[in-house]
Amino acid sequence: MITRSTMSRFRQFSIVVIVILIYIWAFSGLPSIGLKETSVEVVSAIISGIFSPDWDYVYDPGGEDLLRGLLDTLAIAVLGTIIAAILSIPFAFLAARNITKSRAVVGVNKVLLSFIRVFPDIVLALLFIKAVGPGAFAGVLALGIGAIGMLGKLISESIENVDLNAREALIASGANPVKTFIFAVVPQVLTNYFSFVMYRLEVNMRAATILGVIGAGGIGTPLIFALSVRNWERVGIILLGIIVMVTLVDLISSKIRARFT
Amino acid sequence: MKKVQTAQRPINYSIPPSKTKHVMSFILIFILVWLSGKQIDFSITELMEGLPNMWELLIQLLPPDWSYFKEVTNPMLETIRMAIVGTTIGGLLAFFLAMLAAKNVFSYPWITGPTRFILNLIRTLPELLLASIFVAVFGIGPIPGIFALTFFSLGIIAKLFYESIEAIDPGPMEAMTAVGANKVKWIMFGVVPQVMSSFVSFFLYAFEINIRAAAVLGLVGAGGIGLYYEKTLGFFQYDRVSTIIIYTLLVVLVIDYCSTKIREKLT
Numbered sequence: 001m002i003t004r005s006t007m008s009r010f011r012q013f014s015i016v017v018i019v020i021l022i023y024i025w026a027f028s029g030l031p032s033i034g035l036k037e038t039s040v041e042v043v044s045a046i047i048s049g050i051f052s053p054d055w056d057y058v059y060d061p062g063g064e065d066l067l068r069g070l071l072d073t074l075a076i077a078v079l080g081t082i083i084a085a086i087l088s089i090p091f092a093f094l095a096a097r098n099i100t101k102s103r104a105v106v107g108v109n110k111v112l113l114s115f116i117r118v119f120p121d122i123v124l125a126l127l128f129i130k131a132v133g134p135g136a137f138a139g140v141l142a143l144g145i146g147a148i149g150m151l152g153k154l155i156s157e158s159i160e161n162v163d164l165n166a167r168e169a170l171i172a173s174g175a176n177p178v179k180t181f182i183f184a185v186v187p188q189v190l191t192n193y194f195s196f197v198m199y200r201l202e203v204n205m206r207a208a209t210i211l212g213v214i215g216a217g218g219i220g221t222p223l224i225f226a227l228s229v230r231n232w233e234r235v236g237i238i239l240l241g242i243i244v245m246v247t248l249v250d251l252i253s254s255k256i257r258a259r260f261t
Numbered sequence: 262m263k264k265v266q267t268a269q270r271p272i273n274y275s276i277p278p279s280k281t282k283h284v285m286s287f288i289l290i291f292i293l294v295w296l297s298g299k300q301i302d303f304s305i306t307e308l309m310e311g312l313p314n315m316w317e318l319l320i321q322l323l324p325p326d327w328s329y330f331k332e333v334t335n336p337m338l339e340t341i342r343m344a345i346v347g348t349t350i351g352g353l354l355a356f357f358l359a360m361l362a363a364k365n366v367f368s369y370p371w372i373t374g375p376t377r378f379i380l381n382l383i384r385t386l387p388e389l390l391l392a393s394i395f396v397a398v399f400g401i402g403p404i405p406g407i408f409a410l411t412f413f414s415l416g417i418i419a420k421l422f423y424e425s426i427e428a429i430d431p432g433p434m435e436a437m438t439a440v441g442a443n444k445v446k447w448i449m450f451g452v453v454p455q456v457m458s459s460f461v462s463f464f465l466y467a468f469e470i471n472i473r474a475a476a477v478l479g480l481v482g483a484g485g486i487g488l489y490y491e492k493t494l495g496f497f498q499y500d501r502v503s504t505i506i507i508y509t510l511l512v513v514l515v516i517d518y519c520s521t522k523i524r525e526k527l528t
Contacts, residue, residue, distance in 0.1 A: 078293055
């Protein structure tokens with residue numbers, strides 16, 4: 001439709017047929033929507049739960065409460081992001097074509113980074129739970145390792161875009177490699193670096209809220225628990241808490257990122 | 262320290278700029294990390310104790326159980342189906358909601374405001390969370406998964422799409438207004454042709470994300486291959502776990518590749 005002039009009629013036709021076949025295949029394999037008779041009840045219960053949340057759950061000095069769960073989640077996201085921010089630096093430099101001269105090293109690192117990137121965070125968390133036991137620690141490790149893929153890729157691309165004139169000037173004036181690196185490459189990448197890290201914090205914040213679903217700490221655990229005992233008021237207040245927290249982190253992060261660019 | 266900054270002195274460019282701000286930021290980050298570590302009882306000793314376990318786990322993952330590929334093909338296909346259906350429904354809804362959210366299509370704040378608010382709300386909830394709620398509503402199976410993916414892709418596509426609608430050329434729209442077209446025709450012929458290719462591109466992008474998301478939805482009972490992680494991990498069949506992981510990676514890579522190629526053609 002869009003490129004009618006450039007694409008031949010036949011090709012257009014075959015694309016339409018392929019798309020239609022894909023859709024027939026996709027929809028035919030689905031079970032019919034079997035609404036449980038309780039569905040409507042549950043939905044209205046959740047909605048009324050969101051509008052009349054269980055405020056007592058917000059702060060309970062004795063035991064598990066919402067604030068504690070949210071703080072845990074925030075802590076997991078922050079630690080995971082910091083770990084990834086540190087670990088991704090060497091990967092990023094090794095994957096940058098203009099810094100690392102060996103083509104093989106660059107290639108291996110690029111493949112490694114894309115491998116980490118397609119690996120779902122949740123699967124990583126499952127593996128870490130098996131390794132270090134359930135809890136927030138497994139979640140931190142999962143986010144810390146999982147974020148290397150994206151951060152490493154973004155940072156290495158920004159390193160590849162560095163203007164190398166400054167570097168040449170420093171080399172010409174007799175600076176040693178370390179100084180050249182610190183004064184010519186790092187300053188150009190630094191603002192991008194912080195901006196990527198903040199962006200990843202936003203992503204990790206959302207990821208951290210679901211880690212608890214599989215037992216890797218944070219607010220997901222009480223949510224799953226409340227869902228399984230059908231305590232809709234509690235589900236409501238937890239959802240509200242997550243929405244408020246994620247929105248706040250997004251706001252702060254975008255404010256900080258706006259200052260960098 | 263503050264006094265130095267507030268004192269009105271002529272700026273001397275031979276003195277490097279004050280480092281106070283950087284030092285303070287660094288201290289702030291450090292405190293944040295320290296507090297976070299304290300909150301979740303992060304301990305280095307635990308990490309050291311866990312490292313050998315991780316190594317053992319990695320060894321157990323290899324070699325993958327190749328015969329298991331056949332067994333998980335059906336759930337894999339179900340995952341792909343869920344992603345296609347979820348993205349499609351989400352994309353269609355997003356198309357209309359994005360129109361309502363774009364300020365140059367509906368210049369009434371009472372339409373764009375609430376629509377954007379709803380879209381922002383949807384975007385804060387990750388797919389697995391949505392899925393676990395929908396499982397409570399609809400019961401176990403692919404249907405809650407599809408609903409979760411619908412909402413999830415609705416959030417992504419609508420946001421990207423209304424931003425691109427707002428960036429279009431007002432010329433054709435003005436021309437449509439000048440010849441007295443009604444609102445529906447105005448949108449159909451003034452707005453849609455300009456944004457169709459970016460819509461398809463966002464749609465494919467959401468599809469790529471949804472394939473990854475769909476692969477883990479089974480963990481909360483929302484259908485697809487994710488269910489098999491639980492099964493195999495529960496029985497310590499790590500060779501099968503790695504089969505599932507490799508299978509998922511292959512599917513994701515192939516779909517990413519195709520989708521990227523198509524998106525490159527669109528732009």
